[in-house]
Amino acid sequence: MRVEFYRHNITGEDIDNVVKVLNSIFLTNGPVTTKFEEKFSGYTGLAHTVAVSSGTAALHLAMLALGIGPGDEVITTPMTFIATATSILHAGAEPVFVDVEHDTGLLDVSKVEASITARTKAIVPVHLYGTMVDMVKLRDIADRYGLKVIEDCAHCLEGMRDGIRPGQLGDAACYSFYATKNLTCGEGGAVATNNEDVAKKIRVLRLHGMSKDAASRYSGYYEHWDMLALGWKYNMDDIHAALLIKQLDRIDEYWQRRESISRTYDETFSSLPEIKVPYVKGKSARHLYTIWVKPEVRDEVLRKLQDRGVGVAVNYRAIHNLTYFRESFGFVPGDFPIADTIGRSTISLPLYPKLRDIEIDYVIESVQASI
Numbered sequence: 001m002r003v004e005f006y007r008h009n010i011t012g013e014d015i016d017n018v019v020k021v022l023n024s025i026f027l028t029n030g031p032v033t034t035k036f037e038e039k040f041s042g043y044t045g046l047a048h049t050v051a052v053s054s055g056t057a058a059l060h061l062a063m064l065a066l067g068i069g070p071g072d073e074v075i076t077t078p079m080t081f082i083a084t085a086t087s088i089l090h091a092g093a094e095p096v097f098v099d100v101e102h103d104t105g106l107l108d109v110s111k112v113e114a115s116i117t118a119r120t121k122a123i124v125p126v127h128l129y130g131t132m133v134d135m136v137k138l139r140d141i142a143d144r145y146g147l148k149v150i151e152d153c154a155h156c157l158e159g160m161r162d163g164i165r166p167g168q169l170g171d172a173a174c175y176s177f178y179a180t181k182n183l184t185c186g187e188g189g190a191v192a193t194n195n196e197d198v199a200k201k202i203r204v205l206r207l208h209g210m211s212k213d214a215a216s217r218y219s220g221y222y223e224h225w226d227m228l229a230l231g232w233k234y235n236m237d238d239i240h241a242a243l244l245i246k247q248l249d250r251i252d253e254y255w256q257r258r259e260s261i262s263r264t265y266d267e268t269f270s271s272l273p274e275i276k277v278p279y280v281k282g283k284s285a286r287h288l289y290t291i292w293v294k295p296e297v298r299d300e301v302l303r304k305l306q307d308r309g310v311g312v313a314v315n316y317r318a319i320h321n322l323t324y325f326r327e328s329f330g331f332v333p334g335d336f337p338i339a340d341t342i343g344r345s346t347i348s349l350p351l352y353p354k355l356r357d358i359e360i361d362y363v364i365e366s367v368q369a370s371i
């Protein structure tokens with residue numbers, strides 16, 4: 001049997017929606033992108049959404065709009081995808097890693113205060129795998145030190161913790177619509193925020209710093225535009241937005257299925273002594289199903305699973321150990337020992353709504369046979 005690591009859920013109605021755009025006059029950022037932004041705000045409950053070309057662009061622009069730049073330090077986790085930290089670097093600031101909790105893999109909020117210096121400007125929590133960081137405690141620390149909070153919500157559209165949803169307590173929430181995400185258009189992203197000023201700045205920065213986007217320049221009489229700031233070419237276009245719009249109606253149905261698959265996995269894996277399953281706090285968005293095995297056997301288990309046709313991934317090896325970060329900042333593995341160990345233990349298993357029951361059984365059987 002072959003069980004892919006991921007299969008997307010683009011349907012005929014999503015494709016029809018794209019075809020409508022292709023048959024229209026407007027291909028780039030226009031009315032469909034605006035419609036998606038409004039609908040996305042309806043889902044997140046956050047007042048403003050600015051759609052961009054990737055989650056990385058969302059993080060980069062959120063940093064810039066919140067005034068983060070050269071000389072600043074930004075606290076984040078080494079247990080994440082590299083884009084969390086590279087977007088800090090692209091803004092000209094320096095990432096400062098804080099180790100993670102041993103049972104969840106999430107940024108350890110109790111260790112954040114010790115890393116705050118006079119240069120700290122912001123904190124970037126990552127809602128890893130779909131479980132939210134303790135935002136109530138983190139917001140409290142940020143407020144006491146006058147820091148911004150930019151949430152990396154690439155894994156967490158549907159989550160909730162302590163009655164708080166992603167973006168509710170942060171200054172900006174950054175989403176990814178990358179190929180394997182819960183909501184996907186191949187490549188895409190968005191910043192969502194309740195702060196109108198931040199949204200306005202990001203709207204300008206995502207399109208070269210121009211005062212008008214294509215839709216407002218060409219719907220009606222031509223209007224002159226100005227360049228207000230040095231911006232980037234990070235806008236979403238209507239073709240990608242068209243792929244996303246109808247998916248939003250199905251997001252909770254898809255979440256239910258991933259939740260049910262995760263619980264089925266949990267039933268077996270939580271009783272196996274060779275495996276640890278990351279602890280879930282509150283409602284997880286169930287983006288990834290990750291198991292932790294002993295570091296000595298991890299690569300061997302990865303190989304055995306693939307030999308049996310089971311697609312796997314590693315989300316993630318701790319990023320402070322990657323060559324660029326080691327060479328640029330002089331990190332050694334022991335600097336963040338918990339992230340280091342988790343990164344050497346991690347295996348992500350297939351988790352998506354199209355996974356059939358017999359495939360779930362096969363993944364479980366394959367893990368049992370491989371550990």
Ligand SMILES: Cc1ncc(COP(=O)(O)O)c(C=O)c1O
Nearest residue numbers: 054055056081083154176177178
């Ligand atoms: C935690 C995290 N942050 C940021 C990103 C960057 O998103 P994108 O690939 O859309 O640029 C990803 C995407 O893989 C991610 O998983």
